[in-house]
Amino acid sequence: MKLKKYLFMLIMAALAVVLAACGGGEKESDTTAPASSDEASSGESRTFKIAHVVQESHVWNATAIKFGEELEKLSDGRLKVQIFPASQLGAEADMVQQIETGAVDFGFMTNAYMSTREDSLNAWFMPYLFNNLDEAVAMRDSEEAKQMLDTLSSQGLLGLDFMFAGNRHVLMKDGFAKTPEDLKGKKIRIIGSPSMQSYWEKVGAGPTAMPLSEVYTSLQTGVIDGIDIDLDALVTEKYYENAKYLTLTNQTTFPTVIVMSQAIYDQLPAEDQEIVKxxxxxxVDWGVQEAVAREKANLETLKEAGVEVLETIDTAPFQAVSDEVKKEFSEKSEIVKSFIETVESK
Known part of the structure; x- marks a missing residue:
């Protein structure tokens, strides 16, 4: 009996040890549950890739550098950028594809190219809508501008902001562009955009879309007679070496659409998403002021380089064409229509 009692107590003690071990295991697994994706990625270091088409001296590149500086500061050095300027990663179509897939994180894409993908972005190119760059910059925070950025979500892109290079003017090899008659039959290089194409066709010119890399030699060899250009690109690309007649027409403004890969953004913890924004x-707040300042400085640079500058023209001869273009693109997009009405009501 004593032996049976002893064996029973021994078995019960062993069972108690096993149950305690199992219970302890359950408690330990509760405290070591997998971290959430945000917790897992918070505090990680990362280098973002930024792509664009302009030279390193251009104001857009300067703004990308400024973004990198701010990013490092806000993240205590965890987040950095690597910039690929001057179409190093290919044409803009290639860049956007890389951003969509997450191979590239950010793009400073020309509004001209992006307007071929989204009708509402043609609003920025409505002719003679802005008298100067300050007026264009003032529309950056408008409701219509926010709507334009929101439309890009359907393309796998997060629209972050608009940055500017200046207003567009006309540089010619021979004479100024005071009236549509001065431009009839002239081959004018444009950056491909539906609204730009429409405007120059209606003016009577021969709009010729080509990448920046081909413009210098095309002016030099006479393939084109002139270009539709902003002053910052005109100075940084040195097109004035092959054409000397600049008319400050202010026919449109010229933004870059700053986009981020939505796939990459969604991978970031909330803290880093806020740091990026x-x-x-x-x-960009810094960049737009830099762009305004450069308008004056670039104009002086051009004059010192021997460029003949016509600073003011009567825009009345272009009014009929302007009205046609505005009507055409207002019918394509309610955002364009609202954008024009907002600007013209000020």
């Missing part, structure tokens, strides 16, 4: 806003 705050750093970009600070950079």
């Amino acid at each position: 705050q750093a970009m806003k600070t950079a």
